[in-house]
Amino acid sequence: xxxxxxxxxxxxxxxxxxxxxxxxxxxxxxAAAGPAAPRAGSAAxxxxxxxxxxxxxxxxxxxxxxxxxxxxxxxxxxSVTLHVIVALRSADPVGLRRLALQVATPGSARFxxxxxxxxxxxxxxxxxxxxxxxxxxxxxxRLATGRTLGDGLLLPVTGSVRRLEAAFRVRIDRVRLAxxxxxxxxRRSPELPARLRxxxxxxxxxxxxxxxxxxxxxxxxxxxxxxxxxxxxTVSRAGAVPGPRxxxxxxxxxxxxxxxxxxxxxxxxxxxxxxxxxxxxxxxxFELADYAGRDxxxxxxxxxxxxxxxxxxxxGGTSVAASGDGVVEVTADIEVAGVMAPGAHIxxxxxxxxxxxxxxxxxxxxxxxxxxxxxxxxxxxGCEPGVTTNLLGIxxxxxxxxxxxxxxxxxxxxxxxxxxxxxPGGAKVPPGRAYYTxxxxxxxxxxxxxxxxxxxxxxxxxxxxxxxxxQTPGGQGYRAPFNGRPGxxxxxxxxxxxxxxxxxIWWMPRWQAGFDRSGNARSAPCHAPPGRHCREVPDVSALAxxxxxxxxxxxLYGTAGAFHGLGWLTAGGTSLATPLWAALTALADxxxxxxxxxxxxPSLYSIDRADPRAFTDVRAGNNDYLARHGRYxxxxxxxxxxxxxxxxxxxxGYDMATGLGTPQARYLVQDLLDR
Numbered sequence: 213x214x215x216x217x218x219x220x221x222x223x224x225x226x227x228x229x230x231x232x233x234x235x236x237x238x239x240x241x242x243a244a245a246g247p248a249a250p251r252a253g254s255a256a257x258x259x260x261x262x263x264x265x266x267x268x269x270x271x272x273x274x275x276x277x278x279x280x281x282x283x284x285x286x287x288x289x290x291s292v293t294l295h296v297i298v299a300l301r302s303a304d305p306v307g308l309r310r311l312a313l314q315v316a317t318p319g320s321a322r323f324x325x326x327x328x329x330x331x332x333x334x335x336x337x338x339x340x341x342x343x344x345x346x347x348x349x350x351x352x353x354r355l356a357t358g359r360t361l362g363d364g365l366l367l368p369v370t371g372s373v374r375r376l377e378a379a380f381r382v383r384i385d386r387v388r389l390a391x392x393x394x395x396x397x398x399r400r401s402p403e404l405p406a407r408l409r410x411x412x413x414x415x416x417x418x419x420x421x422x423x424x425x426x427x428x429x430x431x432x433x434x435x436x437x438x439x440x441x442x443x444x445x446t447v448s449r450a451g452a453v454p455g456p457r458x459x460x461x462x463x464x465x466x467x468x469x470x471x472x473x474x475x476x477x478x479x480x481x482x483x484x485x486x487x488x489x490x491x492x493x494x495x496x497x498f499e500l501a502d503y504a505g506r507d508x509x510x511x512x513x514x515x516x517x518x519x520x521x522x523x524x525x526x527x528g529g530t531s532v533a534a535s536g537d538g539v540v541e542v543t544a545d546i547e548v549a550g551v552m553a554p555g556a557h558i559x560x561x562x563x564x565x566x567x568x569x570x571x572x573x574x575x576x577x578x579x580x581x582x583x584x585x586x587x588x589x590x591x592x593x594g595c596e597p598g599v600t601t602n603l604l605g606i607x608x609x610x611x612x613x614x615x616x617x618x619x620x621x622x623x624x625x626x627x628x629x630x631x632x633x634x635x636p637g638g639a640k641v642p643p644g645r646a647y648y649t650x651x652x653x654x655x656x657x658x659x660x661x662x663x664x665x666x667x668x669x670x671x672x673x674x675x676x677x678x679x680x681x682x683q684t685p686g687g688q689g690y691r692a693p694f695n696g697r698p699g700x701x702x703x704x705x706x707x708x709x710x711x712x713x714x715x716x717i718w719w720m721p722r723w724q725a726g727f728d729r730s731g732n733a734r735s736a737p738c739h740a741p742p743g744r745h746c747r748e749v750p751d752v753s754a755l756a757x758x759x760x761x762x763x764x765x766x767x768l769y770g771t772a773g774a775f776h777g778l779g780w781l782t783a784g785g786t787s788l789a790t791p792l793w794a795a796l797t798a799l800a801d802x803x804x805x806x807x808x809x810x811x812x813x814p815s816l817y818s819i820d821r822a823d824p825r826a827f828t829d830v831r832a833g834n835n836d837y838l839a840r841h842g843r844y845x846x847x848x849x850x851x852x853x854x855x856x857x858x859x860x861x862x863x864x865g866y867d868m869a870t871g872l873g874t875p876q877a878r879y880l881v882q883d884l885l886d887r
Contacts, residue, residue, distance in 0.1 A: 667870055
């Protein structure tokens with residue numbers, strides 16, 4: 213995820229539906245004509261829903277729990293149109309998981325033998341009988357159905373609140389959340405005729421209480437006298453750095469690293485010298501906000517680059533005016549991916565954030581269904597416990613489909629350290645002890661996703677000296693002391709910190725087993741069987757710091773939305789580290805005949821054992837969520853027999869602060885090609 217800009221930017225969490233897995237615990241048609249839907253809750257309504265006399269009903273998912281401080285303010289207007297998704301059951305979920313593992317595992321006979329989307333849908337999507345039967349029933353309820361997404365697992369449905377209430381036997385109310393936002397929510401579990409229930413895993417979108425949020429941190433430090441770039445770019449010359457060179461406005465922005473410096477730090481320059489700029493590769497960006505084209509063009513003029521950037525609107529897309537703080541995230545994703553892989557095509561998949569879980573699934577479903585992007589980057593997410601188990605499971609199957617198709621899916625780990633449910637940047641913490649517990653985020657904790665954490669560069673070089681990213685908001689670079697004492701002061705700035713830790717949902721995938729030698733791996737949180745541990749986050753990391761008097765971050769250009777006209781500024785976050793990793797993956801894809809590496813994680817862990825040059829191991833710092841006086845810190849771990857140490861420390865080898873470390877592209881890309 214992008215880290216928080218020092219602008220007034222906030223991040224949001226994701227919601228998850230969980231399904232059983234071996235790695236964890238667990239065509240468009242219009243509305244059919246017919247009589248008006250009966251009033252939800254009436255006897256006539258339930259009789260019409262059930263179909264033939266005596267037909268049984270069965271729940272399809274659960275009603276969302278109302279968070280502490282939520283107040284019901286009345287029924288939602290029944291004429292309001294909502295978009296929902298009926299998630300269908302895979303025809304072969306066990307076979308899908310098995311094949312996803314095989315095509316991603318080096319040494320397997322099926323390694324990188326990917327399928328096309330049509331093949332995936334025929335083998336692992338919902339059966340034609342399921343799609344026909346469920347779709348026919350929905351249209352009889354006077355609901356409109358669209359073409360399936362997610363290789364046949366997601367059936368989009370549109371209808372008024374009145375008709376959705378009648379069809380799914382729910383009541384949809386308006387609620388005011390503790391933070392003041394007004395949302396809508398179904399107050400009971402949706403139900404379907406029992407004869408259809410075995411084809412359906414859930415109904416997503418009857419509430420929008422949980423919104424995914426980006427993790428961006430902005431220093432809001434414009435260059436003295438800097439103006440938007442006018443096209444005067446510093447072009448590389450013989451003997452100079454071969455990648456994109458920044459114009460003066462970007463170079464003179466305070467406390468930043470330019471793309472050329474990052475390319476040097478991560479040894480990307482040999483790839484540029486060989487003519488590899490990611491051409492013929494497409495990077496798909498998961499977004500729930502819009503961007504201003506003029507800002508991207510100004511940034512590209514500065515660097516004298518011409519990446520292809522196109523919107524793909526899902527559910528009608530969204531606008532800058534409706535995007536709020538998300539404009540910063542989308543802009544940063546495009547600029548970082550575009551400047552580090554300037555030859556790549558960038559598809560910006562965007563849907564309205566107000567759609568909640570439904571928008572999230574629709575975007576991932578569209579990316580998988582279209583299969584236009586070899587690399588997928590998501591800087592949006594939320595804390596794992598906030599996601600329903602249904603949603604987690606549906607997400608997992610979509611990510612498995614991406615793996616089978618050869619799409620490299622990567623997600624930002626988050627910016628609140630090991631306490632992944634705390635709001636970053638000192639935002640008001642909702643009531644409840646759960647916010648202070650050790651947690652990770654979704655989708656980064658998903659086993660078929662490569663999770664990207666954050667570092668700060670303490671001394672520039674190639675490779676640089678680095679520490680786990682942990683700084684106060686506002687870019688002050690203050691390092692809070694760790695004293696292990698409990699206490700949660702009413703006012704605290706909080707820190708911006710690279711997230712990481714132990715999943716409470718997913719078992720550790722086989723390729724990650726044995727890498728955490730700190731003694732802090734656990735099996736209890738996710739109820740793993742004997743001999744297994746829980747999934748750990750992150751897998752890898754990269755620069756996430758925002759610029760300050762003691763640290764440097766990324767340089768961005770933005771004026772629209774939450775940029776408030778600033779222009780050139782410094783920013784950071786794991787949501788910036790993630791598109792950087794996506795760009796490096798695009799450079800590797802460009803050198804493959806098939807242009808697809810697929811899920812990276814199994815290969816990355818294999819490479820770490822075989823080639824010590826591929827990663828820079830980060831051994832300094834920790835990712836405990838610290839406050840100005842160290843009083844938030846209350847979680848301790850044991851390291852090397854010593855108690856009272858912050859959870860989690862950067863250590864030798866893999867750790868839950870920085871994963872395997874940061875990339876050295878010159879060696880890592882060749883290792884990926886040689887797998």
